[in-house]
Amino acid sequence: MELHPPDYSDWIAAPSPSFSRQQKYWLFRPGALTAGLRRIGPVQLRVVREHAAGLLPAEAWMLNRPVRSPVWVREIIMSINGVNSVFARSFTPLQASHSLWQGMRRLRTRPLADMLYHNPQITRSGFLACRLRDQHPLYRSARNMLGHQCPAANSMLARCSVFWRNGQPLLVAECFLPDFWPLAAKSAYDQGLSLKQI
Template sequence: MSGWQCRPRGGIAPALRDWLCEPGSLTARLKRRGAFRIELLRQELRHANADECAALGIRPRTPCWVREVALYCDAQPAIFAHTVLPAAPQGVLGRWFARLGTRSLGSLLFAHPGFVRGGLAFARIDARHPLFAAAVAALGRPPAGFHARRCTHRFGRQTVLVTEVFSPRLGSR
């Protein structure tokens, strides 16, 4: 299922739209807002979904490193992040990725001048989307789905796809 658009759809609370369109690091913004921590939910070698393969320009069933984390602010889950890095070609990005642990990938992506960020894409994540169940487990069940964004970050010959799913609570504060 692909519903990714180059702009967020209408009907989004202004505060949440501001988060969705944030041009900088969400990690840095959450740290400015309150007590920040990351919970590593999963990091494993597996296949990306078809939509992610298309975004990365890779063949279906290509082995990929998949990392999922929950970003917390003031003890509340704020963002579910799902990252896909094709296992080949191997390079420095793969080595960094393997050693992140509970550190933020965003702190690396926005701090190192070698990264080239692609354009943001936006979608509404509902029960039909492959990431919905994992987002619910991390953020709680939303009243009518989640708003999400994604983009690629390229470093040399390696490209990582980062999808960020936002808690509706971000739009209420």
């Protein structure tokens, strides 16, 4: 099932002309993001928060569920070579977190990719991307995670997609922190990509 952002949403289904070639690549790169990050350097994953919450109005359309429906939320930060590079916010209906997506509760410091890419029953939507704004739920999560070290909203680019398993959705939103881009640009992996037309 594909994602169709409502008119009021910041999410877009095609790369913005304002994105650089490097940004387009990472925002719409298929497969597990963690695998790509590991090509740049050692990745460390830190779980910041896991909790139950009500589905926010700005995010309810992503799961095709009513506003304030109970969801299970997982928020993490991934660092490369000790540099905070990506933060992610994932959520699924609370009931699904006890059944089809219960593995999400047992990951600890392992990435979601460990449970998403080895099951033929799981399908993934296309990607959406956006530049964050102060009011964006993802930016509010970033502020909670990073505190006074949180960069300005408009300096952060994010992507999201939804995984589906037997009709139950799991949304994964990943945001690239400003320090990620120069770190990636220094790697031979990223430099090879920049030569390709995205």
